[in-house]
Amino acid sequence: MDCKEAEKLIQPYVQGNMPEKEMEPFISHIRKCHTCHEELETYFIVNRAMAYFEDDAPDSYNLTGLLERDLEKKEEEAPLPPPEKIEDLKKELDTYIGLGEVKREVNNLINMATVFKRREETGLPNADFSLHMVFTGNPGTGKTMIARLMARVYRSLGILSKGQLVEVDRSGLVAGYVGQTAIKTSKVIEKALGGVLFIDEAYALNGKGDNDFGQEAIDTLLKAMEDHRDDLVVIVAGYDGLMEKFIQSNPGLGSRFNRYLHFDDYTLDEMLEIFKMQCRKSQYTLSPDAEQDVKDFIYDENADGVTFGNARGVRNLFEQILTAQANRLAKMESFTKDDLMTLTRDDVLHARGMEDNTTVAELEAKVAEKKDE
Numbered sequence: 001m002d003c004k005e006a007e008k009l010i011q012p013y014v015q016g017n018m019p020e021k022e023m024e025p026f027i028s029h030i031r032k033c034h035t036c037h038e039e040l041e042t043y044f045i046v047n048r049a050m051a052y053f054e055d056d057a058p059d060s061y062n063l064t065g066l067l068e069r070d071l072e073k074k075e076e077e078a079p080l081p082p083p084e085k086i087e088d089l090k091k092e093l094d095t096y097i098g099l100g101e102v103k104r105e106v107n108n109l110i111n112m113a114t115v116f117k118r119r120e121e122t123g124l125p126n127a128d129f130s131l132h133m134v135f136t137g138n139p140g141t142g143k144t145m146i147a148r149l150m151a152r153v154y155r156s157l158g159i160l161s162k163g164q165l166v167e168v169d170r171s172g173l174v175a176g177y178v179g180q181t182a183i184k185t186s187k188v189i190e191k192a193l194g195g196v197l198f199i200d201e202a203y204a205l206n207g208k209g210d211n212d213f214g215q216e217a218i219d220t221l222l223k224a225m226e227d228h229r230d231d232l233v234v235i236v237a238g239y240d241g242l243m244e245k246f247i248q249s250n251p252g253l254g255s256r257f258n259r260y261l262h263f264d265d266y267t268l269d270e271m272l273e274i275f276k277m278q279c280r281k282s283q284y285t286l287s288p289d290a291e292q293d294v295k296d297f298i299y300d301e302n303a304d305g306v307t308f309g310n311a312r313g314v315r316n317l318f319e320q321i322l323t324a325q326a327n328r329l330a331k332m333e334s335f336t337k338d339d340l341m342t343l344t345r346d347d348v349l350h351a352r353g354m355e356d357n358t359t360v361a362e363l364e365a366k367v368a369e370k371k372d373e
Helices: 003-015 020-032 035-048 049-054 061-079 086-094 100-121 143-156 182-191 214-228 240-248 251-256 269-281 288-301 311-330 337-341 346-351 361-371
Strands: 133-137 167-168 196-200 233-238 260-262
Touching: 003 020, 003 035, 003 182, 020 061, 020 143, 049 061, 061 311, 086 100, 086 143, 100 143, 100 240, 100 260, 100 288, 133 143, 143 196, 143 233, 143 260, 167 182, 182 196, 182 214, 182 240, 196 346, 214 251, 233 240, 240 251, 288 311, 288 346
Parallel strands: 133 233, 133 260, 167 196, 196 233
Antiparallel strands: none
């Protein structure tokens, strides 16, 4: 299933009338496509989540969590899809923008895992080989995307039984009272069995005081990694220096996490390609005279790479430009299909100036003035 097909099924999914035969391929696509997952999440929250406010459950106001519970329930009901072909997954990896060094490391890991699996099947012994990994880098550099791909790779190779990705951060593991953190963490681990547990900003588990229960989560996690070594992979992620300190803070972590993948920030050209890809997925066309303005927009907003958020920042700019386009079209008495699909230089400039009544000439002058600062 591709993005175009998945987008058509988002409304039927939320309204509860999706054809049964479409459920498994739809959820499978949502799990591996960050863009479609975000679109489903937005539609789900707007159209259904308000009904949950009457629930008595403590997490009834966790709107993102509502979608995850819904997806998990549907996944439990749906039969497991057949494993994907490893050749297809490698081809998908090649289509990802940037990530040159990460791609090389992932291909090395795939080749090693393939050979180790074959040795195991023929009765040959294997050296100690850990599949647990540390992903380091700034937000929006593709860490979750690669973790999701690795879950599918390990399922394809027969290393993991299900191949799902369960994503959490400190708040999903740590509770506020003695004894509750182990229970909470164990529930997350149980959900991840057969797949990959991805812990974002894992360094936050390091306790900052006597009443912090992050260490309890770490201890529970380490035991599970030993008890379920044949059907659980854990990937921890976060900023470079903080993750190194986190792994070094506990001998158990250091012995289990010995494979690091660093995710570089996207270059300006790569972020422009991500923007164009976003346009293609959503069936928009960027007018040729607007391309340089988009690139300038990304450059200006990315002055601080950490707060901009790489690919996440690009998606935010894309949404701002869509807002500008909608404001422009709303002033027209009629418009064509091409009008609905085209993002113009006017749209980009207004997104940068965010002033509805400013003329293009005034915006151009404002942008030029900003460049001179």
